[in-house]
Amino acid sequence: MTSHASRVLVLNSGSSSVKYQLLDMTDGTRLALGLVERIGEETSRLSHTPLASGGAKREHEGPIADHEAALKAVATELAADGLGLDSPELAAIGHRVVHGGLKFTVPTVIDDAVLAEIERLVPVAPLHNPANITGIRTAQALRPDLPQVAVFDTAFHTTMPECAARYAIDVATADAHRIRRYGFHGTSHAYVSRQTAALLGKDPAETNVIVLHLGNGASASAVAGGRCMDTSMGLTPLEGLVMGTRSGDIDPAVTFHLKRVAGMSADEIDVLLNKKSGLLGLCGDNDMREIRRRIEEGDERAQLAFDIYIHRLKKYIGAYTAVLGHVDAVVFTAGVGENAAPVREAAVAGLEELGLAVDAGLNAVRSDAPRLISPEYARVAVAVVPTDEELEIAQQTYALVNA
Known part of the structure; x- marks a missing residue:
């Protein structure tokens, strides 16, 4: 070089x-x-x-x-x-x-x-x-x-403690087949959590952030002092939030039930949960803009899909507040997180006891810049920070070859 x-x-x-x-x-x-x-x-x-x-x-x-x-x-x-x-x-x-x-x-x-x-x-x-x-x-x-x-994509999540990374299954079986929570979108979670600290004028090592990466694939992470403590995706990117075409969290016994009662093969169940579920499975659309348009026209299936999506999101915000103990910011990123104001508003609505609120005027602003959308009185900042996985990959690559 x-x-x-x-x-x-x-x-x-x-x-x-x-x-x-x-x-x-x-x-x-x-x-x-x-x-x-x-x-x-x-x-x-x-x-x-x-x-x-x-x-x-x-x-x-x-x-x-x-x-x-x-x-x-x-x-x-x-x-x-x-x-x-x-x-x-x-x-x-x-x-x-x-x-x-x-x-x-x-x-x-x-x-x-x-x-x-x-x-x-x-x-x-x-x-x-x-x-x-x-x-x-x-x-x-x-x-x-x-x-x-x-x-x-998994590297950022390798700091998770064993209590967050391990599933409660037989340890020998899990270890033999490398079954544990790995998490994904790590490059985005790393970049966005650091940018959020900068937006707050704080040192990343002293900042606790819940990152909500909401695109067609979606994941949440609890980041304490720049280290991932928990994340919603698991062994594969199927676990966690409701996504465009993925179910997210589901009772594992659903797979046995579909095999026994519906006669579905493992591959068919795989396709169902990864490609025919989530928002698409619930209402026939996986584009949040189209779902919001349908809701405005009074479409009940679109409304239910949106409500299920938001309900899951709120559960993770609550859970990760408990994991972190103290939260400095909840941050939205990726295609839906950066652009869908109704998703941000609905996800935070009713969580005032957790210190969360959204300012309607700030939330409505469209911008490519990192920004706060919470009112000044809010105990926990709510932010929108555009992700930049390519820049993060380039920075990490350049730092390594110049070390």
Whole structure:
């Protein structure tokens, strides 16, 4: 790595997509970003925005066979803007890796042993880790000389005490099959909890925050002094809050019941709980904007879905208040958390005894900036802090390769 190399390419490889951003770490500015979708299909699509030059978004449609072809197409787009992967200014490539188990608690430079361990975790992250591995291998082939860094979604949650991380099942069985609460969205929870402390003018080490990451996937975390003490997702991202298509918390015996009474297979139950449940299962829509529109028209199914979503959210706010003992702020982030004022208002309504309140005027403001939405008299701050997982991955990657 040359001394002036200050750029980091962040890759988030999904099963049929690659999201990417190129950042200059001297000031954190984005030079380019884009998305390759529907990899392996006839109508693959690449959208690329060259932010450094202020150019217009470029879109291409046509077959992109695999992740290798996708990354080569990304490299071509970046090169067209003078930001090619062969640039001496590229310091490292940072990869989002969903599951790091207990072994990976910090960002890690990827070698063969690290890759083998990520592969060993495939059984507990079958949807995500294989795609992450493919992205890593492809990037390694394109730039074998460059440090490749894995930043793990689970890492932030590895500070949870055993009483929060362990399930109450037979210990030998749990240990043999690595069954415990790992938690996800950790990169977002780490970034947002730190930004919330800054918003309050406090040291993160002295700040207790409940983070509500509400997107199509949703999770809550209890963060004490910058360390995760509890989180809502578990062995997989299925546990916890009501999500767009995931059920969240459910009696485990529902799965046995569906097998015995409905004759459903394990795979069918998996699909039901992960892809056909949550808001979608309750009312047929998983877009909160559409659900709110339907509620305004008097749609009772949409109203019930919203009420169930909020009820679960309130339970976690209450539970994590108890876990932390003292709360400085409750913070909303991600697509729904940042944009859906009615969700924020409803989640806090009735929790005045916990010190929570929302100012209607402040809550109605739309902004990309971190902001408080609670009245001055509120004992606990309520905040909206936009998440930035790519910046967090880039910062962690850059810090590691420059350590």
